Amino acid sequence: MPILKIITQPNPILRKKSQEIAREIIKSREFKSLVSSMIKTMVKTDGVGLAAPQIGKDIRLAIINSKDGPLCLINPKFIKKSWAKELGQEGCLSIPGVFGRVKRHKKISLTYRDQAGKKNALTAKGLMARVIQHEVDHLDGILFIDKAAEIENVKCKNHNE
Numbered sequence: 074m075p076i077l078k079i080i081t082q083p084n085p086i087l088r089k090k091s092q093e094i095a096r097e098i099i100k101s102r103e104f105k106s107l108v109s110s111m112i113k114t115m116v117k118t119d120g121v122g123l124a125a126p127q128i129g130k131d132i133r134l135a136i137i138n139s140k141d142g143p144l145c146l147i148n149p150k151f152i153k154k155s156w157a158k159e160l161g162q163e164g165c166l167s168i169p170g171v172f173g174r175v176k177r178h179k180k181i182s183l184t185y186r187d188q189a190g191k192k193n194a195l196t197a198k199g200l201m202a203r204v205i206q207h208e209v210d211h212l213d214g215i216l217f218i219d220k221a222a223e224i225e226n227v228k229c230k231n232h233n234e
């Protein structure tokens with residue numbers, strides 16, 4: 074399976090609100106192959122997460138690189154966000170060389186469908202919660218630079234979130 078091309082800012086696809094994915098689509102071979110390509114692309118580019126708009130698809134799908142392996146979030150929906158927030162450094166494969174500190178909820182809970190189309194829920198905190206919020210923002214056309222407090226331009230392209 075090929076490595077997918079990552080779309081970078083200011084491509085308008087990154088600003089589109091992505092569409093919900095129907096259950097029949099999740100079961101299709103094309104969709105499964107898209108998920109595998111996205112996982113492969115995320116691993117090869119050293120990303121901690123990859124959202125479908127970043128590879129040019131306006132659908133509600135994101136892959137997260139968790140400590141237990143790639144996590145596939147389809148139609149993710151937050152059901153709980155902690156009142157407490159914290160600042161942390163972020164970058165994005167679609168905005169190479171740019172970093173900034175973003176305030177995110179410390180702990181979040183969400184529902185989503187997994188690769189098999191099954192409804193699931195998870196609670197995450199710290200870095201994992203941050204990555205999930207960053208990726209779900211992509212599905213709504215929001216980039217971390219919209220929220221970042223201090224933005225830093227680094228002319229070195231080997232640091233990507």
Ligand SMILES: [Zn+2]
Binds near residue numbers: 166167
């Ligand atoms: Zn990103």
